[in-house]
Amino acid sequence: MSNNSRIQRTLSLAFVNWFARGYLVVCCALLIWTWVDSTFVEHPDASLFGVVPLLVTAPVSLVLVALPGPSALLYAAVVVGALINATVIGWCTRTLQQRGAARR
Structure with a gap:
């Protein structure tokens, strides 16, 4: 192979099951909301909303954020973390479905 x-x-x-797709939709929505908040909304003090996508896609995104680089790396860390976590969710769902079908 x-x-x-x-x-x-x-x-x-x-991308094959609804749980992983739902997780990716939530991650995309949070990433878009963070971009809109940081680009178009004026805050008198710092906004911590940018932390939420990192926490949702942890632990992978937190490891990637620790690497030195530009601020665009934050968005890349969230995207990579979401894809890896969605893959794990898809694998777990497939494994549980196969075990459930084997018991029947």
Whole structure:
């Protein structure tokens, strides 16, 4: 099996079930809300809403945020963290469904 097909099969777990898709939708909505809040809303003091997408996509995003780099890396950390977490959710859902079907 080639490396590309293995990566495609693994990443497809993030999109094949409703739990993983729902998680990705929530992460996208939070990321868009954070971008809108930081771009268009004036705050007299600092807004901590940018922390919420990082916490939702933890632990991967927190590891990537610790790396030095530009502020755009924050958005990349959330995207990568969401994809990895959605893949784990898809894998867990598939495993639980297979075990449930085997018991029947």
